[in-house]
Amino acid sequence: MGVKAQVLSSTADMEHKEWLESRKKGIGGSDAASIAGLNKWKSPMVVYMEKIGEAPNTEPTNEEAAYWGNVMEATVAQEFSRRTGLKVRKRNAILQHPEHEWMLANVDRLIVGKNEGLECKTASEYLKGEWDGEEIPGAYLLQCQHYMAVTGADAWWIAVLIGGNKFVYKKIDRDEELIAYLIDIEKEFWEGRVVKQEPPEIDGSEASSELLKALYPQSEPESETDLDSDTDKLIEGLQQVKEEMNDLNTRKKKYENQLKQILGTYEKGFSNHYVITYKSQERRTVDSKRLKAEKPDLYDEYSKVSSSRPLKFKEAK
Incomplete structure (x- = not known):
C-alpha cells in the first residue's frame, strides 16, 4: 500500500508551544479516541475548544503520567x-493525510524496512487488566488505526511498560472498516463542528465537568437570565434520573441490610461464590463546630476556603 502521508511540518527543532499550535490545524491520533468518546481524560467538547483556540488553561489530572510517558518513550522503543529484532526510527514530522488534510499524525516510531509503525506507552499497575491476553484499550486501538489511515501503513505495533516492571507488545492489523468509521466521525467533527464553530453537545464525562469549572468558575452576583423551554426538558430529565437513583439506592440499602442481618456478629462469611466481610472499625474525625467555638484562631489557621457552584432547582411559583 505504501506510506502516503504528506509532511505538514517538521518537528525536529520545533518548540513545544509551536507544536501545540500545529495541533489546532487538524485531528491527531489521541483526538480520535476523544471524539469517539473513549478518552476519559478528554471529552469531544474539550477537543473542540482546543481546536478553536478557546480552551482554558487547566492543569491536566494526568499530567504526571503524561510526563513520564514522554520520558520513557525512548526506553520503551x-x-x-531488543525483544522483536525490529529496527525503529523516529519520524520528526507532523504527518498529514493527502486527501483529508484535517487528519494529522505525530507518530512515535516507524519500523525500518516495513510499512508499519510503533506506538510507545506506559501504564499504571492498576490498568494491567486492560492489557491481558489480546486486549488493547479502545482508545489506543483507535489511535493506531488513525495513524494507519494517515500513513497508509499495513499494521501498527503498540508497546507498553506496565507498572514499571512488565513489558507487553502487540501488533494491530489495519482495519479498513474501522478506518472508514474514523474518517467519517473525524470529518463530521472537523467540518461540521470546528470549521463552522458549532460546539458538540456537552456530555457527562469528568473532563467536561472540569472544563465547565474552568470556563465559569464564579457566578456574577445578583445576575439573572430567562431560559427557554428546552431547559425545562433538561430539568425533567434530571428529576427522572434522580428518582431512579433514589430507587436504586433504596434497593442497594435493602440488599446490604439483608446481608448484615445474615452475618450478624460474624466478621466474615463464605458463600458459594463470594467472601463477605462485616468488620468493626473506628475512624477519628475533628469536631469542627466545637473547634471553631473553643479555638477560633486555630480553626482559622488550619481551615481552607474552597469555591464551588452547586446546581440547584425548584418549582417556580
Missing part, C-alpha cells in the same frame, strides 16, 4: 527493538 529500545526494549521493543
Whole structure:
C-alpha cells in the first residue's frame, strides 16, 4: 500500500508551544479516541475548544503520567527493538493525510524496512487488566488505526511498560472498516463542528465537568437570565434520573441490610461464590463546630476556603 502521508511540518527543532499550535490545524491520533468518546481524560467538547483556540488553561489530572510517558518513550522503543529484532526510527514530522488534510499524525516510531509503525506507552499497575491476553484499550486501538489511515501503513505495533516492571507488545492489523468509521466521525467533527464553530453537545464525562469549572468558575452576583423551554426538558430529565437513583439506592440499602442481618456478629462469611466481610472499625474525625467555638484562631489557621457552584432547582411559583 505504501506510506502516503504528506509532511505538514517538521518537528525536529520545533518548540513545544509551536507544536501545540500545529495541533489546532487538524485531528491527531489521541483526538480520535476523544471524539469517539473513549478518552476519559478528554471529552469531544474539550477537543473542540482546543481546536478553536478557546480552551482554558487547566492543569491536566494526568499530567504526571503524561510526563513520564514522554520520558520513557525512548526506553520503551529500545526494549521493543531488543525483544522483536525490529529496527525503529523516529519520524520528526507532523504527518498529514493527502486527501483529508484535517487528519494529522505525530507518530512515535516507524519500523525500518516495513510499512508499519510503533506506538510507545506506559501504564499504571492498576490498568494491567486492560492489557491481558489480546486486549488493547479502545482508545489506543483507535489511535493506531488513525495513524494507519494517515500513513497508509499495513499494521501498527503498540508497546507498553506496565507498572514499571512488565513489558507487553502487540501488533494491530489495519482495519479498513474501522478506518472508514474514523474518517467519517473525524470529518463530521472537523467540518461540521470546528470549521463552522458549532460546539458538540456537552456530555457527562469528568473532563467536561472540569472544563465547565474552568470556563465559569464564579457566578456574577445578583445576575439573572430567562431560559427557554428546552431547559425545562433538561430539568425533567434530571428529576427522572434522580428518582431512579433514589430507587436504586433504596434497593442497594435493602440488599446490604439483608446481608448484615445474615452475618450478624460474624466478621466474615463464605458463600458459594463470594467472601463477605462485616468488620468493626473506628475512624477519628475533628469536631469542627466545637473547634471553631473553643479555638477560633486555630480553626482559622488550619481551615481552607474552597469555591464551588452547586446546581440547584425548584418549582417556580
